[in-house]
Amino acid sequence: MEAIIIIIFVLGYLAIALEHNLKIDKLIPALAMMSILWAIIAVSHLDVFEIDTVSKSLKPEHLEGILLHHLGKTAEILVFLLGAMTIVEIIDYFDGFSTIKSYVKTKKKARLLWLFTTLAFILSAIIDNLTATIVLITILQKIVKEKEVRLWYAGLIVIAANAGGAWSPIGDVTTTMLWIANKVTANSLIEHVLLPSIFCYAVPTFIASRLSIFKGSLDIEIEDNEKPKSKFSATMFYLGLGGILFVPIFKTFTHLPPYVGMMLSLAIIGVFAEYFSKSKFSLSSSNTTDNDGSHHSPIHKSLSKIEMPSILFFLGILMSVAALESLGMLFNFAGVLEESVPFLGTEHASTHISDLVVLLLGAGSAVIDNVPLVAASIGMFSIPIDEPAWHFIAYSAGTGGSMLIIGSAAGVVAMGMEKIDFVWYLKKIGWLALIGFLSGFAVFVLLRDFLLNAA
Structure with missing residues (x-):
């Protein structure tokens, strides 16, 4: 029966990886895989377990209990993402991202490259790499008219956005998963991953800025007189970013799950959004009225624009991996890995072989979605919080996807917005991402190694 479960998981995984070829949204195989796996477990009366992190052994559990346990852990991530997505949409409702245009003060191609990649690096650490890519490419399309040049900019933005999301607990779904699962703390993650992430985006940007494509200036008109749609755009932009940044601080002081802080930030930002839009609160209708007539509340409008397919995909894939974890498969695989190569979690610096394992994980994230890879890692390794291996996994899974255009959410959205060809990206941008x-x-x-020796 375990063989059948593995086959179903592999087939579902392939369907997710080949969604563009199959022309089927990846949420469909993810949800189907989740449902079938748990149905087989229930019908076949298979034994399910929970990992005892103290004794590092499997503890038998009832099916309903273990299912509820994993659903609760998954719900923490999904509610957190819903809150973050809503705040981002509220910022967009007030045209807050137009504030970024004020930073564009140069026509030099190389300087503009550094500006966009640096903005991508910083923004992705706050509003996630996917949203940062969408915002910056949208602005890029209004500034750079030459298609070939714009593709290069878009490719470097993808690299910088993925690098920026890797060092922040709120910058990428995978780092958020590790943070919520209590595998890393915000301070330690930043301490270990920020500098490597800077190199990950700065080195390719430096090399690209020396290429002929970025020589000279762009024939553009910087529109200083263009006004945002709302007079509160800048206020909501900085308020929204501040609200998201408040979440790690809230968790540090209260020790409550991150989604609680995110809901508090959403509530506070929602108050300002309703006030600025001169709307009245309504609990019975999504429509509100003001002095000028009827219109949608910014909260309801923002909630209607949430990417529910992404939320459902995360539900499907995380609960699918949870099924394998409950059967003890991931735990047993970790035991095999521990015997064949030096274990990832040691009291001293990781060896060359175990570093190679994490390196391969990063390379794999360019081909396979990094969310299930990290979810599997969380289920496999019972190593302490803030073990260097967790930070290494966060970096590799977060940045490795840049090597292929389909290897990250940021790359896929850039591919769609600019119609970037897979082979073009591989030839022009892939080698920069690898470096x-x-x-x-x-x-x-x-x-x-320096930090471990200093300790």
């Missing part, structure tokens, strides 16, 4: 990934990888190893 950046390996540069950050080397910096991480040096920094990790």
Whole structure:
């Protein structure tokens, strides 16, 4: 029966990886895989377990209890993401991202490259790499008219956005998963991954800025007189970013799950949004009225624009991996891995072989979605919180996807917005992403060993 379960998981995984070829949204195989796996467990009366992190052994559990346990852990991530997505949509409702245009003060191609990649690096650490990519490419399309040049900019933005999301607990779904699962703390993650992530985006940007495509100036008109749609755009932009940044602080002081802080931030930002839009609160209708007539509340409007397919995909894939974890498969695989190569979690610096394991994980994230890879890692390794291996996994899974255009959410959305060809990206941008990934990888190893020796 376990063989059948593995086959179903592999087939579902392939369907997710080949969604563009099959022309089927990846949420469909993810949800189907989740349902079938748990149905087989229930009908076949298979034994389910929970990992005892103290004794590092499997503890038998009832099916309903273990299912509720994993659903609760998954719900923490999904509610957190719903809150973050809503705040981002509220910022967009007030045209807050137009504030970024004020930073564009140069026509030099190389300077503009550094500006956009740096903004991508910073923004992705706050509003996640996917949203940062969408916002910056939208602005890019209004500034850079030459298609070929714009593709290069878009490719470097993808690299920078993925690098920026890797060092922040709120910058990428995978780092958020590790943070919520209590595998990393915000301070330690930043301490270990920030510098490698800077190298990961800065080295490719530096090399690209020396290429002929970024020589000279752009023939553009910087529109200083263009006014945002709302007079509160800048206020909501900074308020929204501040609200998201408040979440790690809230968790540090209260020790409550991150989604609680995110809901508080959403509530506070929602108050300002309703006030600025001169709307009246309504609990019975999504329509509200003001002095000028009827219109939608910014909260309801923002909630209607949430990407529910992404939320359902995360539900499907995380609960599918949870099924394998409940059967003890991931735990047993970790035991095999521990015997065949040095274990990822040791009291000293990781060896070359185990570093290679994490390196392969990063390379794999360019082909396979990094969410299930990290979810599987969480289920496999019972190593302490803030073990360097967790930070290494966060970096590799977050940045490795940049090597292929389909290897990350940021790359996929850039591919759709600019119609970037897979082969073009591989030839023009892939090698830059590889250099950046390996540069950050080397910096991480040096920094990790230095910190461990200093301790």
